[in-house]
Amino acid sequence: MKFRFTDEQSMLQETASRFLEEHSSSAVVRAAAVTDGLDRALWQRVVAELGWQAIPIPEADGGLDLGPVELAIVFEQTGRRLTPTPHFASALSALAVRTVPDGEARQRLLAQLAEGAICSLAHTDARPHWGTEGVAIEAQATPEGWSLSGAARFVGAGHAADELLVVARSTASGKLMLCAVPADSEGVTVTHQATLDQSRSMANLYCEGVHVGHSAVLCDDWEDSLAVVLNMGRILVAAEQVGCAQAALDMSVAYTGERIQFGRTIASFQAIKHKAADMMLKTESARSLLYYAACTADAWLRGAATAQALEEAAHMVASSAGDAAFFVAGTAIQLHGGVGITEEYDVQLYFKRARALESYLGRPDESRAVIAGLLLDAPSVTGGQGHAA
């Protein structure tokens, strides 16, 4: 039992931290925020120099064959810097493709992703919610394959994607299908969507009778896998949230240590100190659950954990990290006082990011409702877990 980073993992963390400090500065983030939230050159650099895009891809497919723990390490750092790359879309796509049976399309996509191609998972219209009932693209059987029509929102970096992974509901079977759709396919419209949090890149997808050949159907019964992929996504989001919270805490400690009122640094006021202590408590608590959840996701990929264990871990950390990041970033604005609400100071960027992430893929209270279901409606999972970490 060594519940801490290996030397390789620590090195990955340091490399990421150093690289992003230099290449994902406030200026870089702000420049991307006023366009489409993407810095393509930075992504190219990440791809070429760091290879983060290859982390979750098997060696056989040209990847590094690393796991969710390594992804969590990187996303914690990109969350800390609000890094404007399509990394989340890339990682989620890779995890999605890994769930489908082997085949030409799977191999092609994983190989592309390993080389840094941008793919985006388009799974929901999110009206009114994030669940699969929000899937609003229908697949009609045609002689040559399928015809997709409908819309999806919050498609990460979708307008910059080379290929879209579209989740559609078959009008025939009523099941969810996962289809590989080149972005330039006829009938596909993808447009960037400005968001309250300007620093994440989101797009809207409209499909009007988009033709999809049989070979492009990656899976024709993907509902359970989608649930798994979204739980993986929740863990990566949580990693961003932990990084976001850490950054907001760090800048608050720094600012209050310099700001002088009543002849004292405001950091010397117990009210400020205790807020900071609570910020750290929540950040570290979320971090502990994050590492557990990442290990559980890793175990799932190795077939050593059930989908329910992954579900539990993902929603536990979604609840914890979501609340933590919003509380910490919101409190950070409070501790900054007047300047905290100015456009000039970065703390507001973290606050907006925390707000966006807290509601992405479901609110913390919705995650707690899932946990309650596992505890209270199904056979208990609390008991007998004494030493099963």
Next chain:
Amino acid sequence: MKFRFTDEQSMLQETASRFLEEHSSSAVVRAAAVTDGLDRALWQRVVAELGWQAIPIPEADGGLDLGPVELAIVFEQTGRRLTPTPHFASALSALAVRTVPDGEARQRLLAQLAEGAICSLAHTDARPHWGTEGVAIEAQATPEGWSLSGAARFVGAGHAADELLVVARSTASGKLMLCAVPADSEGVTVTHQATLDQSRSMANLYCEGVHVGHSAVLCDDWEDSLAVVLNMGRILVAAEQVGCAQAALDMSVAYTGERIQFGRTIASFQAIKHKAADMMLKTESARSLLYYAACTADAWLRGAATAQALEEAAHMVASSAGDAAFFVAGTAIQLHGGVGITEEYDVQLYFKRARALESYLGRPDESRAVIAGLLLDAPSVTGGQGHAA
């Protein structure tokens, strides 16, 4: 618009405060707590010298014909002193009897109550909840009247009552009946029930084929009136909660002002000061709603407010005062440190009382659920209330 006490009301408050400071000391409360939570001599003195039992009773029936505002003023003071009298049972009974049609029984009961007789409303078994679905006494029609069987819990001062006001469900009509049952009736067993909060006097009632004559049936369709009476009860409970919170705040400010650690009174630590500020914020907020709710109850008695307005007011203040008293008393223990958890210091008595009151007649979140129903399921009540106070 003068939303403050009249001179008479201020005088009532001062008299109550002075009287209770002298006659409802910690010693008196503790002496009652180790017996059955009642100080009968004190009640006799209240009846003889102050006449609080007559406040809600019409003049024609020998009462003072005062209203819920006066009751709230007194209960805020008795809550502040944890006064061990059957006053709550007496007031609730008077409000209950006032709802029934005029008649011999009504007149007799009001006259008795005006003279200080102890009557107790026995309305629920509270399993699992406080609502009318918890009524567990059945009324079987007999040639001479009715036969009552079943149990009720949390009957205020029931074991000391001269007469019980029993709520029973008619097996014939399925409706709720209110029956006047002398405590010494055959088949009636009333026993004192020890509680976690030792300072309120509660009893269990068991009825085994208790005969009730037609003349003793005060009302044979009492469900709506019970709802009104319980809402009145919630407002009186809220008054006790406000007094309880005020007392816990006052003793915390006093203690932290004397306790010295690190060479300073602990009251000089901002963490302590800010806790105290939050305690006051919640106490004053609950007090504002309390006065509104008391005015609304008064208006209802005058036919100037709807039952829904009373329901809203009662549940608003139940939510606010319930949370406030528990938070304030719990924080008071924290501010007392080690001595706060000793039997010797009074703060624990207030904490136990706050716990008991918070759950009595429903938890704050249950009251919020009622409010949500009014807002979201029925036509909105939020709008157009601009100047209707």
Next chain:
Amino acid sequence: MQLDFNAADEQFRAEVADWLQANLQGEFAAIRGRGGPGDEHHFVAERKVWEQRLAEGGWTCIGWPTAWGGRGATIEQQVIFHEEYARAGGPGRLGHIGETLTGPTLLAFGSDAQKQRFLPGIRAGQEFWCQGYSEPSAGSDLSNIKTRAQWDEDAGKWRFYGQKVWTSLAHESDFIFVLARTNPELSGHRGLGFFLLPLAQDGIEIRPITQLTGTAEFNEVFFDGACCDAEDLVGEVDDGWRVAMGLLGFERGVSTLGQQMLFQVELDEIVRIARANGAAREPALRQRIAEAHIGLRTLRYNSLRMLSGADDGSLSREAMIYKLAWSNWHRNLGKLAMDVLGPDAEVVEGAPYELNRLQSLFLFTRADTIYGGTNQIQRNLIAERALGMPREPRGNQ
């Protein structure tokens, strides 16, 4: 204990409502409900004309004594005016700094000449004011003012050097009252003066401050040799703190019910959306919507207690908690609005960053717990003034 207003007051209410109904028409229809918090920079020209219309109707400065053109309105009447004004969707008042801060200050501390010079312009809705208190290093610690007022013997004028901040609508105002250090030897509350300056002069530069919403309601005001005459000093030299603090005492909370009317409009919209998009069926949101409703009603009865309080105007306990109560309630409402909107909360329709009303509410309300005394300052005040607990010690940095 009496919750309702009496018949005379209700008649006054009807009078106000009718006048607003009759006048918020035609050229003014477009500014109904505009210019409130977060929207202050819109329709400024139209709203200045509206101030004059109000003045003609005798609805500016109604709390002032009749001698200066007011109505000598009672607390109740002032409350009613604010409520009806908000209910009618009256536009954000450009004249409120002059009416509620400058005016009462001059009435209490000003010379006859100052009253003669400035009160009529405010009453007529012709001259607009902004306030020069906060500075970069004097926020929570207001007494730490660095802006200097130097007496220029040759010019026979006071000259000003320094910077004020968080000055709303400075660029739309004619005058600013400035708290400045008259005696560099003294620090803290001592050695300050309270001055009245015209903004249209050399040596004053106004820079807008862009906020997290992308909009700019506040300004920085830089002074570099700007001046005023000797008679534009209010009260004694070095006695400005007393004047400035007296000014804070004038707010008896008459506008709080009007403010709550705007809150109610926001809450009603959230309830409407919740019913429409299904959020009203989610238990966790139902609890929070109920809390918001209860909280707003609490603010109302808290205000009514406050307004019915001691006639000497002494600050009561419920008055001391009001800022902490409303600002946190409002901030929570902003968060609730986002959660009720659900995924739609993130969607910004207008490019580049044109937020809808609830998105603005969410972001702006983060400022509520900061300006006008942060949560932390408010809790200090409650603990120290209401509960008599020890004061926070000053440092020597």
Next chain:
Amino acid sequence: MQLDFNAADEQFRAEVADWLQANLQGEFAAIRGRGGPGDEHHFVAERKVWEQRLAEGGWTCIGWPTAWGGRGATIEQQVIFHEEYARAGGPGRLGHIGETLTGPTLLAFGSDAQKQRFLPGIRAGQEFWCQGYSEPSAGSDLSNIKTRAQWDEDAGKWRFYGQKVWTSLAHESDFIFVLARTNPELSGHRGLGFFLLPLAQDGIEIRPITQLTGTAEFNEVFFDGACCDAEDLVGEVDDGWRVAMGLLGFERGVSTLGQQMLFQVELDEIVRIARANGAAREPALRQRIAEAHIGLRTLRYNSLRMLSGADDGSLSREAMIYKLAWSNWHRNLGKLAMDVLGPDAEVVEGAPYELNRLQSLFLFTRADTIYGGTNQIQRNLIAERALGMPREPRGNQ
């Protein structure tokens, strides 16, 4: 990153579990699960015998070096022992003060004579210890100790005058270690000594402190001339603070997973009741039950991080938040238990005031955020030590 224990550790786990299974039988069956927090005063005699049985099995002091009868167990093994002990319902350890505080202190600071004299008795489960730190005026401010240790030249002994408080099981212990002021000239951390005293002597009076539960687990210990020999001073005269603080460093959190096992039992009972009485259908309670579950799992992974931390044992960030985290989690659990019980929560079955397990939990957990460093002290420590923010100034009263 590795969550599971390795094979060797799992085998050790099996060994512990088997031994406990085999030995918590017969005469010891009655004390399964007894003597925990809030129950410490029950079955004391039986639990002392149990300590000796543990000693015979070699299960006392497993973290001690083999030279002193320990097993030199690794952190992992100690964690596993605590977990399995809790899982098996092992009774509250009467020996834990001696094993975890006195022992490590003597091993680090004690003389050979002191080790020879005291370690074997602890290891054998024959001699029991209690701790003499807190005083009425030295709670959060531990250095403010007033108990005096005076050197009695004639008797050649140290004599003690003063009072200790919050001493658990003093009336059941053989020895007490006492932090006392050896130099009345000095104050605060300086001029203190760390002494080992037998409790069975004149000049010591032990008085129980009744708590809000009506039970008494803690005591006041009064010293009026009680004494110990010169060689019962640990470390140098006036150097007791270093010894006392070193002692606090020994707790590497090996017992936290065991503690969490007890928490899990409490949570499981609450879940069971909620499913039985319908509380599990109430959305507000479902949220809180889920929070409790998430919170407990958080404590677990926080502990695993802590236990996997820097090998030098330096206190990591996650270690600094642990007390604040578990105590508030546990206090909330107590409240949740009451709300899940509903109206039944008020009913006390046993007269006069015999509380059921969840009622005791509710009341006792109010102490969790107070003893061993209040919430306020913990937040100071986090802010000052983990975040490097300024220290709270001392006063001079």
